[in-house]
Amino acid sequence: MKKSLWAGKNGPLLIAEIGGNHEGNFNYAKKLVKLAINSGVDVVKLQLYSGDHLVSQVESKSHFKHFKKFELNKSQHIYLAKLCKSFGVQYLASVWDLKMLDWIDRYLTFYKIGSGDLTAFPIIKEFAKRGKPIILSTGLSNLSEITQTINFLQKQNKIYKNKNKLALLQCTSCYPTVDKEVNLKVMNTLKRKTNLTIGYSHHNLGSLALLTAYTLGAEILEFHFTDERKGKVFRDHKISLNNNETKSLIQNIIRVKNILGSNIKKPTKNEIKSKNITTFRRAIYPSQDLKKGHKIKKTDLVYLRPNHGIDARNFKRLIGKKLKKNLKKLEKFKFN
Numbered sequence: 267m268k269k270s271l272w273a274g275k276n277g278p279l280l281i282a283e284i285g286g287n288h289e290g291n292f293n294y295a296k297k298l299v300k301l302a303i304n305s306g307v308d309v310v311k312l313q314l315y316s317g318d319h320l321v322s323q324v325e326s327k328s329h330f331k332h333f334k335k336f337e338l339n340k341s342q343h344i345y346l347a348k349l350c351k352s353f354g355v356q357y358l359a360s361v362w363d364l365k366m367l368d369w370i371d372r373y374l375t376f377y378k379i380g381s382g383d384l385t386a387f388p389i390i391k392e393f394a395k396r397g398k399p400i401i402l403s404t405g406l407s408n409l410s411e412i413t414q415t416i417n418f419l420q421k422q423n424k425i426y427k428n429k430n431k432l433a434l435l436q437c438t439s440c441y442p443t444v445d446k447e448v449n450l451k452v453m454n455t456l457k458r459k460t461n462l463t464i465g466y467s468h469h470n471l472g473s474l475a476l477l478t479a480y481t482l483g484a485e486i487l488e489f490h491f492t493d494e495r496k497g498k499v500f501r502d503h504k505i506s507l508n509n510n511e512t513k514s515l516i517q518n519i520i521r522v523k524n525i526l527g528s529n530i531k532k533p534t535k536n537e538i539k540s541k542n543i544t545t546f547r548r549a550i551y552p553s554q555d556l557k558k559g560h561k562i563k564k565t566d567l568v569y570l571r572p573n574h575g576i577d578a579r580n581f582k583r584l585i586g587k588k589l590k591k592n593l594k595k596l597e598k599f600k601f602n
Contacts, residue, residue, distance in 0.1 A: 271376065271399055271430055272463050272485045274308040276516055277523045279465070281358060281378075282307040282491035286336045287502050295338060299346050302491050303353045305512035310350050311378065311488070314343060314370060315362035340369060347373035364392050374398065381405030381439045381467075384415050394422035399431045401486065403467045405439030409459065416460060433463035433486055436479070441501045443469040450479050457483070469505050473515045480519055481526065547573035549598060550581055556593045561586060574598045 272279045282302040288295035295312070302310045316337060338346075343359070347370065350357035360378045361367045376399035383389050384407050393400060400419070404412050412434065419426040426432040436452045448470050457464045465486025466479035476487050492498070492506035507515065533543060548569045556566060562584055569578045575598030576584060584599065593599070 270463075270485075272433055272465075275306070276520050278480055278484055278519065279309065279486045280307040280512075280516070280519075281309040281311050281486065281488040282507075282512065283311045283488055284491055285311070285313050285502055287490065287492045287500065287506060288312075288336075288338070289500055290336045290338065292338060292342045295342070295346060296349070298491065298493060299349055301493055301509045302512075303350065303355050305491070305509045306516050307355065307491075307512060309356040309358050310346075310491075311358040311360070312338070312343065312346060313362065314338075314359045314366045316366075320362050340366070343370060344373070364389065367392070367396075371396065376401060379403065381407070381437050385411065387415075387418055390415065390419060391422055394419050394426065397423055397425055399433070400426065401433045401435060401465070401488075403435045403437040403488075404456070405437035405467070409455065412456070413459070416462070429461060429463045433465055434460065435465045435467040435486060435488060436484075437467035438469060441469055442471050442505045445470065445475075448475050450475065450482055453479065453482055453484060471505060473507060473511060473518075476515060477518055477522060481522055544574070545572045547571065548578040549573045550576045550578055550584055551596045551598065552593050554595050556589055558589050558592050560589045562589065568596075570596070575600055 274280050282305065284295065284298045284302065288298055299310055299312075343366075347357040347359075351373070356375055357373050358376070358378055359370060359374065360380045361370060362380075362383070377393045377396075378401045379390060379393065381403040382405075384402065384404060402415065402419075407415075416426070416432070419432065434456050436450060436456065438447050438449065440447065450466065453464045453466065456462070463485050464483065465488065466476065466484045468476050468479075468487065468489040473489075476489055479487060490502050490506035491512065492503045492508055494508055495503045495506065498504070537543060548571055551568050551570050553566055553568045556562070560566075564585055567581060567584065569581070583601075
């Protein structure tokens with residue numbers, strides 16, 4: 267069976283979002299990408315934009331200034347993409363400037379559309395035309411808006427009816443997201459309503475929500491990544507995991523995966539090996555010495571560990587039978 271695009275090395279697809287944490291410093295961006303690769307994630311993600319094609323400098327001068335400061339250029343992004351590929355890690359970017367999509371597309375296995383662009387149909391249409399799988403974050407939206415966007419995508423290209431081609435991430439676009447607004451149960455609603463692949467985009471503090479999302483069935487986990495949070499002013503550092511925290515998350519995911527185990531109920535390998543099936547279960551034993559020919563009554567029986575002789579489930583079969591030999595108190599019974 268072909269492995270799903272959304273499958274990671276250790277279960278869910280783990281996306282480390284560098285985003286804007288490099289703050290426009292290319293050397294720092296290289297450091298963060300290398301750290302993310304080292305942490306063991308499946309995908310390293312950045313953001314491609316130019317302030318001029320993202321924010322109105324008339325309507326929002328401060329946001330325009332912010333994004334201009336955090337820009338990386340074409341050659342820098344291509345360098346980072348190749349760096350990821352050289353280590354066998356997928357490179358991903360939220361492409362917020364469609365002019366950049368032409369030159370970065372060759373490095374992208376799939377597209378990520380952020381929550382802010384869920385309603386940007388002219389932008390989404392251009393991605394759909396190219397037909398690569400899409401991950402769509404759902405922050406800021408209600409179910410009706412999500413459904414509307416899914417329908418629009420599927421109208422543009424029928425492949426997005428396939429859960430291997432379109433994935434939805436439960437997301438709350440607040441930094442940080444307070445516990446009561448993480449709303450991981452929404453993943454169940456999204457899966458039931460859409461039958462698409464479901465994941466979680468993380469803006470909460472720590473990693474507990476990520477681990478919880480995995481236990482609830484998230485197949486994709488996206489989280490912000492940094493080297494350290496101390497002394498950082500930019501908001502995204504505060505909600506980011508560092509290298510050691512990411513490694514710890516992966517180990518916990520592996521452990522949870524093992525704990526969740528199989529949905530088939532049967533004695534486990536170690537239950538069998540330990541012989542606890544016999545030593546923990548009860549058999550039927552005589553409560554007193556019994557003579558040959560005695561007709562067994564209910565009061566002649568006790569039910570004790572280990573399960574030697576006749577299983578306690580067979581007590582009705584034993585009552586009324588005649589003994590073919592003398593039995594001592596607590597000696598095991600045998601049929602025939």
